[in-house]
Amino acid sequence: MGTTGGHRHAPARRRALRQVLLLAAAVPMAGVLVKMLRRTQDRQVPETVHVPADVPEGLSILGAVIVFRNRSGEVRAYSSRCTHLGCRIDRVLDGEAACPCHGSRFHPDGTVARGPASQPLQAVRLEAEAGGKGWVARVVA
Numbered sequence: 001m002g003t004t005g006g007h008r009h010a011p012a013r014r015r016a017l018r019q020v021l022l023l024a025a026a027v028p029m030a031g032v033l034v035k036m037l038r039r040t041q042d043r044q045v046p047e048t049v050h051v052p053a054d055v056p057e058g059l060s061i062l063g064a065v066i067v068f069r070n071r072s073g074e075v076r077a078y079s080s081r082c083t084h085l086g087c088r089i090d091r092v093l094d095g096e097a098a099c100p101c102h103g104s105r106f107h108p109d110g111t112v113a114r115g116p117a118s119q120p121l122q123a124v125r126l127e128a129e130a131g132g133k134g135w136v137a138r139v140v141a
Contacts, residue, residue: 051077051126051135059092059108065124065137066097068108077137078110078121089121097121 047064055075060067066078066089080089080097087101096105096113104117111120126135 046138046140049137049139050129051075051137053132053134055134058095059097061090061092061097062137064088064139066106066110066121067137068110070108075126075135076109077124077126077135077139078106079124079139081122082117083112083119083121084115084117 049062049065051062051065051067055062055067055069057069057071060069061080064080066080067075068078069075078097081087082089082099082101082104084099084102084104087099089097089099089106091098091100093105096107098105099117102116104115105113106117106121107113109120110123112118122139124137124139126137128135
């Protein structure tokens with residue numbers, strides 16, 4: 001007894017279908033990989049943030065930087081990237097910098113007030129601008 005023509009080509013069809021399915025899965029994965037690489041590259045370029053001389057007392061969010069000015073006028077800066085998963089901290093709640101993603105909070109000195117973050121915020125060096133106009137912070141966003 002012979003085989004019909006359709007059965008002889010079944011393994012080749014299965015291979016072709018497998019290749020099409022693998023390609024269909026690989027294209028979105030390649031897109032995700034490209035996005036991840038771009039985000040990594042973007043984080044390597046320092047962002048320059050101007051901190052005005054009249055920054056108010058307490059915590060202030062200035063884009064990539066969180067600034068704390070104490071009562072005596074001393075100013076410190078921290079990266080606004082949460083140390084948990086890197087979300088951008090964008091708010092101050094009850095005197096603490098609060099991450100919108102998972103709820104981590106940080107004291108004005110950058111230490112963790114509430115997790116899930118377990119590491120303090122990264123300190124950022126401030127450079128005084130000429131003429132007392134404020135400071136410049138360069139932070140890898």
